Amino acid sequence: MGLTVHGIAASRALRPLWAATELGLDFQHVATPYQGGATRTPEFLALNPNGHIPVVVDARAEGDVVVWESMACALYLARHHGVADGLSITPATAREDAEALRWSFWVMSECEADALTVLMHRVVMPVERRKPELADVAERRLAVPLRVLEQHLAQQQARGEAHLAADRFTVADLCVASVLQWLRPVRELTEPYPLTREWVRACVRRPAFAAAQALGVR
Structure with missing residues (x-):
């Protein structure tokens, strides 16, 4: 199992990168720029058919979860990788x-x-x-x-x-x-x-x- 964030911080991918960093997560960062065709390859389009960064891939025991749309990525990380302890960025109530x-x-x-x-x-x-x-x-x-x-x-x-x-x-x-x-x-x-x-x-x-x-x- 593992967590991967595709994108660069000089884009809306800053949001999941920031969330993952706040949470102290161990994640792989794939520095995918939004220019130059990197988001139009068959491999990337298989992750996000819209051809946009960011994309979060969460390899879980039940199978990979793929999340795109930057706000959705950040909210997902907080909800599923944070602890609702009233101390972290994860909502506790x-x-x-x-x-x-x-x-x-x-x-x-x-x-x-x-x-x-x-x-x-x-x-x-x-x-x-x-x-x-x-x-x-x-x-x-x-x-x-x-x-x-x-x-x-x-x-x-x-x-x-x-x-x-x-x-x-x-x-x-x-x-x-x-x-x-x-x-x-x-x-x-x-x-x-x-x-x-x-x-x-x-x-x-x-x-x-x-x-x-x-x-x-x-």
């Missing part, structure tokens, strides 16, 4: 599990596309290829979910919990922070949301995040 599910789906539906647009057209793409008007629209849309998250974090602080689902870092924080950390270079966008900004900063300061990022090129 029904409430924590519900929070992990809802915030992971929320960030994908409400934030990811616009956050990626902002990152690409404010930071990553060559200046001559950027379209600031697209980033402007994306930033205006992001104001709504960022207010929702800021309000939730305020409510959590009021109940003595500094994270999304509990008083500790869980897979809920990992999944949401993996998206919202794309906004960190655009400081003026996050300035109106100090709790969110500090929460993201705390998430990405975790040693497991840095360790997972180091898997971006190998």
Whole structure:
């Protein structure tokens, strides 16, 4: 039996790589880039017919379990390879599990596309290829979910919990922070949301995040 994660950290594969690292799992990392045709080989398409990373292959006694979609990969690892002891990133109660599910789906539906647009057209793409008007629209849309998250974090602080689902870092924080950390270079966008900004900063300061990022090129 063994666990394999296909992908590189300079992609959405960061999510399962980060989760596996937080959990201290012994896993094989297959550094599969999203460019150059590596995800279009017959061997890879047999794992994920969509031709995208990441893919997690969990070799279990009852047979291999193959998981794709980055959030699903992270949630799967927390649920099936973590311990629900109230200490790890694994949800320990029904409430924590519900929070992990809802915030992971929320960030994908409400934030990811616009956050990626902002990152690409404010930071990553060559200046001559950027379209600031697209980033402007994306930033205006992001104001709504960022207010929702800021309000939730305020409510959590009021109940003595500094994270999304509990008083500790869980897979809920990992999944949401993996998206919202794309906004960190655009400081003026996050300035109106100090709790969110500090929460993201705390998430990405975790040693497991840095360790997972180091898997971006190998």
